[in-house]
Amino acid sequence: MAGLGRDLDLGPGRRSAIAVAAMGVFVFLGGCGAGKAPVMPAVVEAPVKVARCVLKFRDTRLGNAARARLSRDLATYVRGRPGRIVYAAHDLVTGIRLGLGEHEHDMITASGAKVDILAALLSRRDSRLDAGERDLAARMIRESDNSAADALWSRVGGGGAMSDFYARIGLTETTPGPSQYWGGTNTSPADRLRLLKVLIRGGKGGLTPADRGMVLGLMERVQQDQAWGVSAAARPGDRVALKNGWTPRPFIHNTWAVTSYGRIAGPERDLLLSVQTDQQPGEGTGIQTIEGIARMIGTRLHHLTPTTTRPCPTNPIP
Template sequence: MRTVGTACVGLAFVAGCGAGAPPVQPVMVRAPVKVAHCFMKFPDVRGGRINRARLQRDLARYVAGRPGRVVYGAHDLVSGVSLGQGQHRNDIITASGAKVDILAALLRRRSGRLGEDELDLATRMVTESDNDAADRLWARVGGGGTMSGFYRRIGLKETTPGPGKYWGGTLTSPADRIRLLKVLVKGGRGISSRSRAQVLSLMGRVVKDQAWGVSAAARPQDRVALKNGWTPRPFVHNTWAVTSYGRVHGPGRDLLLSVQTDQQPGEGAGIQTIEGIARMIGRRLDTLTPTVTRRCPTNPTF
């Protein structure tokens, strides 16, 4: 009897002891399911306003501490952000900055096609800032009279061509430099895509020792197309006019920037001022359009 009982106990783990014991059924256990959460980014409007006010304050302090007259304008085509101080002031000369104007007007006059000689002159005028080439193309385009009409047609209301043969005396504003850049980048106003591409290409090939200025706003991955102007002004207390404007574009950014200075104690002082402004804007531009991350609505309404 002891032997039989022991056998019965042992069998109980398998099928129970006795005829009526039900069989044991295996149970399937499911692994825990991972739930993916949805997140969305929203504009941080308040944060953007705070950062913009701080940047404008810091720029104003910087400009106030620099010599001479300083005005600037900036507009990012991606975010729509605009900044400026004195951007409509139009009594500062462009100096060699007017060379892009000459080329754009000539291309419009030639329907976007330059002869070999004019193309060589245009290349030297923009990439090397060759004054002799500018003199010759200024004459071919028709001088100040023709340039006045060109400015009206492309919507530059704050630019006046230099008198006579003095293209470097062209007066302009940062706002008009931004308008010109917009035409070159986005098109319209009778300037063909071929012509725009040609101008921007030459502005992107400026020789290294003339590539200072608004290029200081660029990040390592950005591309720059610019034109600078610089000239001594012996009849204005032996000071200098120094200007820079151009396009800085790359991932998430297409910044148009113009900085003009005059009554500078020297060329170097003007360059330093321009690059200080450009660098500050370039480094902090993204902070003007911050975002916050939140969970998606649980019951979205479509």
């Protein structure tokens, strides 16, 4: 039996294991010395995310192709509908224009002329309408009241005064109806858009911002049963200001003339649209045609200005 003082022959493997264990004890005990704070691990920061730089461009090629398809589809739709149909569209945000027969000016606008009457009256009166005239104006635009239109047409000065007004504001394709027949006013889709631009932007004609706001405000609040037409181009949440016209044409094969024009405004869009029809077999057919055109333009307008993205240059020129 070996004595206590005898060296043990542990072999090289056993000696290495004992040395490592002893070192571990030494390190552990060294970290527990009195008065010393424990060593805290270093904080590792999360990597910073760098935003990817991209440039956005309008894709002209794709936009032109989409425009060609839309124009072709609109033409096909119009050919398949009865009567005569013309329209004009202009988006003030993108500059996109569309049209078919937009300068034809021998189509009556019917009640669409009521906006003209109010604008001309405000221009002549320097915005000073009395309470009775303001009531007539509201009934004429919002309810399309014909008696109110008769009264204000007379106060404007009839067809002669209306011709002067059209000349001042640049409506070269609009002719007032004869005598007291304001509903026989002939106009073009292009002139309807010119009128809308005067109401939106001002210019010649003597209409103040308050005048223009009054007319557009009434057009935004037409009765619900008269809110059909170009409003079909609106997306949820868009604001619509419009005026419609409709009248039987007993001397033209018992057909109808149906018209609608207005402004559809919302995010990234300020669309002016006018659609005029005549020789329609009925009022409902004319409305369907107008709304078919408006809906096609409204739902596909954003396809006409597609964009593409590219990464920013890595070595910008100083």
